[in-house]
Amino acid sequence: MKYINYILIVLGAIVxxxxxxxxxxxxxxxxxxxxxxxxxxxxxxKTIPSKNSEEEYTEDNEN
Incomplete structure (x- = not known):
C-alpha cells in the first residue's frame, strides 16, 4: 500500500x-x-507520527 504513495509522487513529478x-x-x-x-x-x-504531540504528552506526565 505504501508503494502507491511513492508511485503517485513519481508519477506526479513526471507529469x-x-x-x-x-x-x-x-x-x-x-x-x-x-x-x-x-x-x-x-x-x-498521514503515516508519520507528530513529534510535537509526543513531547507535549511526556511533558504533561512529568509535572
Missing part, C-alpha cells in the same frame, strides 16, 4: 515536468501533475 518540457506549457496537465504529487505527499505525511 508536471512533462507539461513544462514543451514550448507551449499545458497548464491543465501541470495542475493535474501537481495534484497527483501532492496527493502522494499527503498520504505519506
Amino acid at each position: 508536471a515536468i512533462y507539461s513544462k518540457a514543451g514550448e507551449e506549457q499545458n497548464q491543465y496537465v501541470l495542475i493535474a501533475g501537481i495534484i497527483i504529487l501532492m496527493t502522494g505527499v499527503y498520504r505519506i505525511s
Whole structure:
C-alpha cells in the first residue's frame, strides 16, 4: 500500500515536468501533475507520527 504513495509522487513529478518540457506549457496537465504529487505527499505525511504531540504528552506526565 505504501508503494502507491511513492508511485503517485513519481508519477506526479513526471507529469508536471512533462507539461513544462514543451514550448507551449499545458497548464491543465501541470495542475493535474501537481495534484497527483501532492496527493502522494499527503498520504505519506498521514503515516508519520507528530513529534510535537509526543513531547507535549511526556511533558504533561512529568509535572
